[in-house]
Amino acid sequence: MAARPRLAVWKFASCDGCQLSLLDCEDELLQVAGEIEIANFREASSAVVDGPYDLSLVEGSVTTPEDARRIQEVRAQSRRLVTIGACATAGGIQALRNFGDVEEFRRAVYARPEFIATLATSTAIRDHVPVDFELRGCPINKAQLLEVISAYLHHRRPTVPTGSVCAECKRRGAVCVVVAHGAPCLGPVTQSGCGAICPAYRRGCYGCYGPQDTPNTAAWTAHLETLGLAPDAIRRVYRTFNAGAPAFRAAGDAAVPEGG
Amino acid sequence: MIEPGSSWVFPRAEFPSLLAGLERAGYRVVGPTVRDGAIVYGTIRSVGDLPEGWTDRQEAGTYRLAKRDDGALFGYNVGPHSWKKYLFPPREQLFTLRRDGSASFEVTPPPDDEPPLAFLGIRACEIAAMRIQDRVFVGGGTPDAGYARRARSRLVVAVQCGQAGGTCFCVSMGTGPAVRAGYDLSLTELIEPGRHDFLVQVGTPEGAGVLADVPMRPATPADLSAGEARVARAAQSMGRTMDTTGVHEVLLRNLESPVWEDVGRRCLACTNCTLACPTCFCHSTEEVPDLSAERVERWRRWDSCFNLSFSELHNGSVRATVPARYRQWLTHKLATWFDQFGSSGCVGCGRCVTWCPVGIDLTAEVRAIRAADARAVPPEGGPAP
Numbered sequence: 001m002a003a004r005p006r007l008a009v010w011k012f013a014s015c016d017g018c019q020l021s022l023l024d025c026e027d028e029l030l031q032v033a034g035e036i037e038i039a040n041f042r043e044a045s046s047a048v049v050d051g052p053y054d055l056s057l058v059e060g061s062v063t064t065p066e067d068a069r070r071i072q073e074v075r076a077q078s079r080r081l082v083t084i085g086a087c088a089t090a091g092g093i094q095a096l097r098n099f100g101d102v103e104e105f106r107r108a109v110y111a112r113p114e115f116i117a118t119l120a121t122s123t124a125i126r127d128h129v130p131v132d133f134e135l136r137g138c139p140i141n142k143a144q145l146l147e148v149i150s151a152y153l154h155h156r157r158p159t160v161p162t163g164s165v166c167a168e169c170k171r172r173g174a175v176c177v178v179v180a181h182g183a184p185c186l187g188p189v190t191q192s193g194c195g196a197i198c199p200a201y202r203r204g205c206y207g208c209y210g211p212q213d214t215p216n217t218a219a220w221t222a223h224l225e226t227l228g229l230a231p232d233a234i235r236r237v238y239r240t241f242n243a244g245a246p247a248f249r250a251a252g253d254a255a256v257p258e259g260g
Numbered sequence: 261m262i263e264p265g266s267s268w269v270f271p272r273a274e275f276p277s278l279l280a281g282l283e284r285a286g287y288r289v290v291g292p293t294v295r296d297g298a299i300v301y302g303t304i305r306s307v308g309d310l311p312e313g314w315t316d317r318q319e320a321g322t323y324r325l326a327k328r329d330d331g332a333l334f335g336y337n338v339g340p341h342s343w344k345k346y347l348f349p350p351r352e353q354l355f356t357l358r359r360d361g362s363a364s365f366e367v368t369p370p371p372d373d374e375p376p377l378a379f380l381g382i383r384a385c386e387i388a389a390m391r392i393q394d395r396v397f398v399g400g401g402t403p404d405a406g407y408a409r410r411a412r413s414r415l416v417v418a419v420q421c422g423q424a425g426g427t428c429f430c431v432s433m434g435t436g437p438a439v440r441a442g443y444d445l446s447l448t449e450l451i452e453p454g455r456h457d458f459l460v461q462v463g464t465p466e467g468a469g470v471l472a473d474v475p476m477r478p479a480t481p482a483d484l485s486a487g488e489a490r491v492a493r494a495a496q497s498m499g500r501t502m503d504t505t506g507v508h509e510v511l512l513r514n515l516e517s518p519v520w521e522d523v524g525r526r527c528l529a530c531t532n533c534t535l536a537c538p539t540c541f542c543h544s545t546e547e548v549p550d551l552s553a554e555r556v557e558r559w560r561r562w563d564s565c566f567n568l569s570f571s572e573l574h575n576g577s578v579r580a581t582v583p584a585r586y587r588q589w590l591t592h593k594l595a596t597w598f599d600q601f602g603s604s605g606c607v608g609c610g611r612c613v614t615w616c617p618v619g620i621d622l623t624a625e626v627r628a629i630r631a632a633d634a635r636a637v638p639p640e641g642g643p644a645p
Contacts, residue, residue, distance in 0.1 A: 028551070035551045150551050159546050163531060163567040166617075170535035171350035171562055175296040175340055178617045180323045188530035188617050202296060213568045214529045214582060223618050 005054035005153060008040035010074050012060025012067050013094055013122060017139040018085035019043050019059045025142050032146070035153060051077035055152050057145075058131075061087040061122045061244075063094060068119070068128060075129035080152055083125045084145065086138035090210055091244030093138075095122040098244060124244065133158060138208040138241040141193050162213040164188055165205050168196035177204055182227055184237060189215040189247075210242040217251035231256045262468040269483050270476035272456040275307050275333065278417075281470035282378045287415055290346060291380030292336065297325055299339040301346075304380055311336055318426040318499070318610065321619025330451050334381055337425030338609050342538035343379055343386055344393055347410050354406075354545065354558045370406075376413035378470075382443075383421055384436030385428075385607040389538035390416075391442055395601050396541045415466055418443040422451075422490040426499035427610030429623060433504065435607040437494040445471070448487035459487045500610060502623040503630070508595040510633055511626075515587065519628045524583030526618055531564035533612035533620070534589065539605050542570065565589050590622060 009019050023044060025032060032038075039049035056078035062068050075081055083089050091098065097105065102120045106113045125131055135148055135158075144160055151158035161167075165187035169176060177183040177199050185204030187196070191212045198205050211217075217238070224234045238252035262268070270278070282289050291304040292311050299311045315328045315336045328335050356368045382390070397407035421437040430436035439446045444467030448459040459479055462468050534540040544563040549556040563570055566585045571578035579585045597605030606622070613621045 031551050146551070147548075150549055150553070153551060154549070154553050159548075161567075162569060163564070164529070166530040166532045167535060167562070167564065167567070170532065173300065173341060173345065173350075175298040175300065176323075176532065176615055176617065179321060179615055180297045180325075180340075182322070185617075188528040188532075212529075216525075216528045216582065219526050219528055219618060 004035060004037040006039040006049065006052075007036045007149075008051065008053040008056045008074075008078065009038075009043065010040075010056060010058045010060075011043070012058065012071065012088065012125070013063040014060030014085065014087040014092065016043060016059070018087075018137070019057070021084075021140050021142040021145055022057070025146060028146055032149065036149070053078050055080045055082065055149070058083050058088050058125050059085055061091045061094060061124060062119070062128055063097075063122045064118055066117070071125060071128045080132045081125075081129065082133045082135060082148055082152070083131050084135045084140050086136065086208065086210060086241040087122075088125045089134040089136055089245075090242045090248075091122040091124050093241050093243070095244030096239060097122055099239065122244065135160065136191055136209040137193050141195070144193055161192055163192055164212045165190045165192050165194065165196050165199070165209070168192045168194070169199050172196055172200060174200040177202055178223075178227075184224055184227055184229055184233075186220075186237060188212075189217050189220050189251075206240055207238070207248065208241050210245040211247035215247045215251075217247060218254070221251060221255055262462055262471050264462050264464055264468065266468075267459060267461045267479035267484060268471070268476040269450075269457050269459055269479050270474050272331075272333070272458065274475050275458065277474045278458075278470070279304065279307065281473055282380070282415070282417070284473075285378075285415075285466075285470050286375060287378035287470075288375045289378045289380050290343075291417075292334070292339070294325065298323060299325070299336045301339075301341040301343065307333070310334075310381075315423075316425065318614045319619070320427065320613050320621045321616055323614050331456065332422075332449055332451055334419045334447070334449050335422065337421070337423070337428060338383060338386065338611060340536060340611070340615055342536065342609075342611065343382060343390055344538050344541075346377055346379070347390070347407055347414070348393060348397065348541060348543075348562075351559060351561045352406060354560055357556045357558070359554050372409065374410070376415065377410065378415040378417055380417045381419045382416055383419060383609075384439045385430040385433070385609040386538055387416065387418060387439065387442040388430075388433075388435035388607040389609065392539045392601065392603060392605065392607070393541060395603075396539075399601070415470070416443045416445070416463075417467075418446040420446060420448045420487065420491050421494040422449060424494045424497040424499060425610060425614075427613040427621075428498050428608065429500035429502050429610060430608040431495050431498050432500070432502040432623075433604060433606055433608035438491045443467070448490060450483065450486050450490070452486070457483075459483050500608075500613065500621070500623045502606075502608070502626055504594075504604070507626065508598055510630055511591045511595040514629050514633050514636075515591070517629050517632050519625060519632055520583040520587045522628070523586050523620060523625055524581065526620055527566075527582050527586050528618060529566045529568075529582045529585060530617065531566045532615050532617060534564040534566060535562055536611040536615040537593075538609060538611065539593075539607065540564070544570070565592070590625065593622075594626070 183204040186207035187205035191209040234255040289304040397404040418439040443463040446461040593605040
């Protein structure tokens, strides 16, 4: 029997929720372990097999000088590198620091700020090393994670649709919260993958999966205004878990007029 | 005798006996019900599931439920769902492939154990849409097995509209509001002071069969004209109109119209219009293998020409821009659908107008293209502009 491909799971600045999605694959976990050698996954086991690895899943963003160095090491040991989640793919919620003054936060929050070594920005893994595939979501969808693992096992491209959340609303028969309730919702500009959970419970989409492949944020911002949102409220809508994704970052910047 | 072609009247109080007749005949009844602030289609177990006393107010990009004071069971216009979700489900497993140890595969079709469906409350435009999808899925050389099976066993209990919605234009498209064909039973709700009855017209023996135990009397000429008056009122209150004269030629000679760029700036490419549309049939198939790739399921899911990936060929999308995608949709819907399927792809139900989050209205876009066309093409013999 040929050696099983080796998998490693890495954590950067993140909440661990995305790597837990792998452990959350309860029914499929034994099959996963049968097909691949889970060689380095500290959330699951302290037994670590040294690299190189055939597939690395990287969770989290780069927020410290140490992590900026460590991601280079991870890349060097990985034949394929897949980022999992909004942090690794867009900088995560912690990318809100990119719009603020990190030095000021450090002095305000920590009694001994000199012990804190941090960067002024939270950035995506792609900003540091080449990435083979980016799996979106806050958190990721475990079925999509299995699809990505399966795709890399069999040397094919993952089937992960990049269109809007609206398609998932319509497929599950959810009533549009924008049209029927006038709710602010990011669904039309957000990538699908979550199964449209929030709109199905009459909440607008929060944009957890980042921008869809053709996000018309200019038209959507104009419509959010007609729904009664003030410019700074619209900016906050775009600046959540995917604040650092280029299309949402630009939409948030554009939502408030210059000097506003 | 309850025969096809005959018309009868039963009081509102006897509506449960119609539902009982459908159930006794083995149908799962699906129809209108209130959920999440809209009238959607779902399983109907009793009259209490129907949207009694509810109606809707619709405009481009907005939909609101509203109460009505006459206790009508069908006093609303079409909502966010269409019946295609039953015949052409949003996700459907087509088959499972399993390696059988040799060079070949074992193919297993999905289970076929659904009861036949009775569509209760289907409107004239929706029957027209269903017949269009019938042509798409079973009219060609390779009928779709699942669709054909479900279509064969369905029972159509239509309701004629007594009012039109703000985005309705079935009169323009010649599909309604009168129900003239394609039904097993056609109901008209007759509500007047001191009266709440249903006029029922029998279309087929299957329809007649479910009426066997409904206490009813033959319809009088007065009943029939009361029904016609309601339908005429709906016809006169259309919220939208569309001039379809020569629309095939007008659209196809304006493929470079500036209107496409204009609508493309407003369009979100979110796919809501196409997925709400009762005739849009675009879908993708995807293979879902297990990790060992010994077993693969093939699934079909609703897709849309507004998705970038939908037109992706090797190394890129044919319709990368949003104007190109809107043009593809509108020209197919209103023009090349004739070439492909012998009819328009639009039935005038207005769903794409209501359920577009930014309220893009195809009737307005067609007017804009006509206006631009009139500026570009001078009348015969007239001077160039």
